[in-house]
Amino acid sequence: MSQIDKKLFYTRLRQLSLPIVFQSLMLALVAAGDALMLGRVAQEEMTAVSLATQIQFVQNMFIGAITAAGAILGAQYWGKGDKPTLKKLFSLMLRFNGLISILFFGLCELIPGMLMRIFTHDPQLIEIGSEYLRIAGWSYLLTGISQSYLSMMKVTDHVRPCAWISSSAVVLNIILNAIFIFGLLGAPAMSARGAALATTISRLVELGLCLGFSAGENYIHPAMAHIFRSDRGLSRDFSAQCLPLMGGSLFWGIGFTSYTAIIGHMGVDAAAANSVAAVVRDLICCACNGIGSAAGIMVGNELGAGNLEMGKAYGIKLKNISYVIGFASTAVVLALTPLVVRFVILSETAQSYLTGMMIIMAIYMIGRAVNTVTINGIMDGGGDTLFDMYSLAVCMWGIAIPLALLGAFVFHWHVLIVYACTCLDEVGKIPWVMYRFRKYKWVRNLTKDQ
Secondary structure, eight states: OOOOOHHHHHHHHHHHHHHHHHHHHHHHHHHHHHHHHHHHHOHHHHHHHHHHTHHHHHHHHHHHHHHHHHHHHHHHHHHHTOHHHHHHHHHHHHHHHHHHHHHHHHHHHHOHHHHHTTTOOOHHHHHHHHHHHHHHHHHHHHHHHHHHHHHHHHHTTOHHHHHHHHHHHHHHHHHHHHHHHHTOTTOOOOTHHHHHHHHHHHHHHHHHHHHHHHTSTTSOOOOGGGTSSOOHHHHHHHHHHHHHHHHHHHHHHHHHHHHHHHHHTTOHHHHHHHHHHHHHHHHHTHHHHHHHHHHHHHHHHHHHTTOHHHHHHHHHHHHHHHHHHHHHHHHHHHHHHHHHHHHSOOOHHHHHHHHHHHHHHHHHHHHHHHHIIIIIIIIHHTTOOHHHHHHIIIIIIIIIHHHHHHHHHTSOOOHHHHHHHTTHHHHHTHHHHHHHHTTTTTOOOOOOOO
């Protein structure tokens, strides 16, 4: 196996991961800002918006699969130095993400009430959530385009501008949240509708920044002719990566949404506690998300350049780092638990649920970190995308979701036991993930001469 230049490795990892961690953190702060600010208004407003944003979560599963497929191939073609193919790849992402964005926009505008009934039967939460979706739906129309631009920036060594764009949009979103939710600076106090308006305006600004930055000479531009006309070979390679990722994303996204729906149907207190726990989880997961994205790019660059042994060595090193991130995340969650429980205005019952959920989540974070870096970073970077779908089908849909459903609606278990069932899949599949990793099926060069 090739010897790693540790200085070069850690420099590259730091250059890639820190901007992505910061970007992920800033994006998670939007949800945190919504929850904390609406939590200061009313528990029902916070809970309704948390449930409504599950629609965007599902949309992001589709968009995430498309951009991830583009990033897998893009990282390898960038390592190879094939810019013309990158332009065609960019166009493919824009086409598919544009169609997904139009679909979710239409659903939010036409049937918001039906969407909310998936997650709750409480009439007040349905009404508040429907008002939110009608406004926020316009932001969903823009998401696919901006995410395509940001994904292409990441894999072509423009990570810092990418992070700057996302962070600027997030800062604007948080400021506008405060203005429109509480009615500052002469604006009307709009509560949940204000959060939706802030999101829509910030997404519009984000897209404008993406277009402005990407107009530069050193950036990859989409081949406009290929948005409606495909390169057959590249489309086939893209589909080979995208379809397993799409299946995995849908399994994971709908599964996570099912968790939210199950807890949501166990009462307003359970839903409120889960909403806060989800925000904390997303904030803490920023580190493993950043390392995972960097791992995919680093491994993909080496494999695309034909350096298979170095790519393998990078993968092993990054897998070991994922365990360090996991245990560190556990410690952070436990340290934050008393602060979070005191800060958010919840009923006494909801507070007790939240404390228990945070302790359970601390253990869950080990599995989440290891699996994110190993599966979604290293293994995806080499095109081993089918395993994620298989593991989710077995561990999430075959074990965790059935147990949570039975516990909530048949056996009527305590809320915290049901919540623990929703966390089983990440921790339980670590041995299987490590077995698959050591087969090294991900050590592949996916590039072709176009």
